[in-house]
Amino acid sequence: MAADIETRTDIEVLLRRFYGRALVDDLLAVPFNEVREQGLESHLPVMCDFWETVLFGAGLYRGSALRVHERVRDRHPLGTEHFERWLSLWHETVDAMYAGPRADRAKAQGAGIAAAMNRRLLGLPSAAAEAVRAGAAQLPVMRAR
Ligand code: HEM
Incomplete structure (x- = not known):
């Protein structure tokens, strides 16, 4: 059974694997x-700040x-x-490395x-996407500067 995401190093290892695939x-x-x-x-330190903020509420990413x-x-x-490809790569990479509540949250x-x-x-019209947007807009990472 794979371990869950616990630390910034866990996030960094995940991101290295993800970008190893996404960039090619x-x-x-x-x-x-x-x-x-x-x-x-x-790029990685900013991305680690971002995901530490999303997963652990670290407040490091202010962009x-x-x-x-x-x-x-x-x-x-x-x-x-x-965006669909980004998401399928993200899910595959998380699933290949981690399991647990934080992996699910990621x-x-x-x-x-x-x-x-x-x-x-x-600018896609979609009631479902709008509902997701309304939720995600509450996250600091989605707030416009
Ligand atoms: C089609 C999908 C995506 C593409 C092609 C993409 C591409 C990029 C590129 C090229 C940058 C660097 C921009 C620059 O420094 O000029 C970037 C930064 C970033 N991306 Fe993405 N991205 C995608 C989806 C996502 C998603 C879904 C997330 C979050 C879940 C995300 C999170 C970030 C963050 C946090 C940064 C750094 C922002 C900053 O510098 O403040 N990206 N992305």
Whole structure:
């Protein structure tokens, strides 16, 4: 039985594996170009802050993930298929490494945030997406600066 996510190091190991796949994914490699160019090492501390905040309420991430992804979308066309691929890779990676309430929370939060980004960045009309958005908007990470 796999262990649950307990520490920042657990998050970092998870993220390294996730980006190891996402950066070379046939669909995600292009929109993730900036991360490849800047280097994963400069991106990882921000991502660890983000997930420590989402999973442990650490309050370390004070940026606006939505604003950052508006810029990603402006540089590369993003569609629902990108968010679906992001989410399936995220779920697969979490499931391959961890099990327990925090792993479940990582998957649920990833799904909620991906749906909210998809809805807000692409302006999709959907009552279900709107409900998810309303929930995710309460998270500090989704609040506009
Ligand atoms: C289609 C899916 C996605 C793509 C292509 C994508 C791509 C990117 C890229 C290129 C950056 C770096 C931007 C820059 O520094 O200029 C970034 C940053 C980031 N991404 Fe994503 N992303 C996706 C989905 C997500 C999701 C679903 C989450 C959260 C669950 C997320 C969380 C973050 C965070 C926290 C940052 C750092 C924000 C900051 O610097 O303040 N991303 N993403």
